[in-house]
Amino acid sequence: MTAxxxxxxxxxxxxxxxxPNTPPAPAGTRVPRRGSSRAGRTLHAGPxxxxxxxxxxxxxxxxxxxxxxxxxxxxxxxxKVPPTLLPGPNLIRNFEAVLEEADxxxxxxxxxxxxxxxxxxxVLCCTLAGxxxxxxxxxGRGALLAITIGTMMIPPQLGVxxxxxxxxxxxxxxxxxxxxxxxxxxAFGVFFMRQYLVQSLPDELIEAARVDGASTARIFWxxxxxxxxxxxxxxxxxxxxxxWNDFFWPVIALTSSEPTVQxxxxxxxxxxxxxxxxxxxxxxxxxxxxxxxxxxxGRQIVGGIMQGAVKG
Numbered sequence: 001m002t003a004x005x006x007x008x009x010x011x012x013x014x015x016x017x018x019x020p021n022t023p024p025a026p027a028g029t030r031v032p033r034r035g036s037s038r039a040g041r042t043l044h045a046g047p048x049x050x051x052x053x054x055x056x057x058x059x060x061x062x063x064x065x066x067x068x069x070x071x072x073x074x075x076x077x078x079x080k081v082p083p084t085l086l087p088g089p090n091l092i093r094n095f096e097a098v099l100e101e102a103d104x105x106x107x108x109x110x111x112x113x114x115x116x117x118x119x120x121x122x123v124l125c126c127t128l129a130g131x132x133x134x135x136x137x138x139x140g141r142g143a144l145l146a147i148t149i150g151t152m153m154i155p156p157q158l159g160v161x162x163x164x165x166x167x168x169x170x171x172x173x174x175x176x177x178x179x180x181x182x183x184x185x186x187a188f189g190v191f192f193m194r195q196y197l198v199q200s201l202p203d204e205l206i207e208a209a210r211v212d213g214a215s216t217a218r219i220f221w222x223x224x225x226x227x228x229x230x231x232x233x234x235x236x237x238x239x240x241x242x243x244w245n246d247f248f249w250p251v252i253a254l255t256s257s258e259p260t261v262q263x264x265x266x267x268x269x270x271x272x273x274x275x276x277x278x279x280x281x282x283x284x285x286x287x288x289x290x291x292x293x294x295x296x297x298g299r300q301i302v303g304g305i306m307q308g309a310v311k312g
Contacts (some may be wrong), residue, residue: 067287070280078276094281098268101278104285107264112289114179114250114260115243121184122239123232129185130193131224135206136216145194152187160252167253178253179260183243189235196231197224240293244286261286 045053070078072091077084098104132138133145163182172178201224209219225232247262254263268275268282 064287067280067284070277071284073277075275075277090277091281094277095285097275097278098282098285102264102267102282103259104261104264104282107259107261108285108289110176110258111244111261111286114176115240117180118183118243119236119240121180122186122189123236125185126189126193126235127225127228127232128220129190130195130197131201131220131228133190133194134197135201135203145191148187148190152191157248160249163249164252173253174255174258176254176258179246179250182249183246186239189239192235193228193231197228200231201227237293241290244290 068091069085069087071094073084073088074090077088129148133141167173167178205223206219209223214222245262246260250260251263251266254260256263256267259267265279265282265286268279
C-alpha cells in the first residue's frame with residue numbers, strides 16, 4: 001500500500017525576519033517597504049536644485065536684459081558709474097538712428113533669405129545623407145562617413161582663399177548666392193541626422209515598406225521624414241542661428257550695398273566716439289528673429305533632444 005499523501009498547505013510562507021543585530025530605525029524615519037523599487041517613480045527636485053536653476057536662468061537672461069537697457073538709454077547714461085540697470089525712454093529714438101545709419105531693413109531681408117535657404121538646404125541634404133549612412137547598405141559607406149566626419153577637423157579659415165577665388169571666377173561677388181551655396185551641407189548635420197536615425201528609425205519599418213513595394217524615395221518621404229521631424233527641427237534651429245550670426249564669410253563675399261545683419265551692424269555707432277546705445281539697438285533688432293524662430297520650434301527641439309537621449 002502507498003503511504004498517504006499529506007495535504008498541501010495554501011498559506012504563504014512567512015517573510016524572513018530581520019537580522020538579530022539590526023538596530024531599530026529612529027523615530028520619525030520613513031522606512032521603505034521590503035521589495036519596493038525606485039523604478040518608475042517621479043523624482044522631485046529639492047530647494048538647492050531650484051536655487052541653482054534660478055541663478056543659472058538669471059545669469060543666462062541678464063545679457064539680453066542688458067541689451068534692452070542699453071538700447072533704451074543714451075551713450076552718456078551708459079558711461080555712468082555705477083551703470084543704470086533700468087530701461088530708459090530712448091528705445092524708439094535709437095531704432096530710428098539705426099535705420100538712418102544702416103539699411104537695416106534690407107539687411108534683415110537678406111539675412112532672412114540667406115539663413116532660410118541655408119537652413120532648408122542643410123536640413124534636407126543632411127537628412128538624406130544621414131538616412132543613407134544609417135540604413136542603406138552600399139559599398140564604401142564606412143569610408144565615406146569617415147571622410148565626412150574628418151572634414152570637421154579642418155579649420156574653415158583654410159578654405160576662404162580658394163572659395164573666394166571660385167566665387168570671383170563665377171562672378172558671384174556681392175551676391176547672396178555666394179553666401180548661400182557654401183553652407184547648404186554641413187558635416188555636423190550629416191553626422192547628427194545619421195546618429196538620430198540609427199536610434200529612432202527601426203529596421204522593421206523599412207523592411208515592411210520594401211515588402212509592400214515602396215521605393216527608397218517613398219520610404220524617405222513617408223517614413224523617414226515623419227520620424228526624423230524632431231531631429232530636423234533641432235538641426236534647423238542650430239543651422240539658422242549659425243547662418244544668422246555668421247560674420248566672417250559674409251563680410252568677405254558681400255559689401256555694404258548687399259549686407260546681412262551682421263555686416264550692417266558694423267556701420268553703426270560711427271564717429272570718433274562710438275554710440276554704444278545705437279549699436280545695442282541694432283543688435284536688439286538683429287536678435288528678435290532668432291528669438292521668434294526659437295519660439296516656433298522650441299517644443300520640437302525639446303522633443304528631439306529627449307527622443308535622442310533615450311534609445312528606442
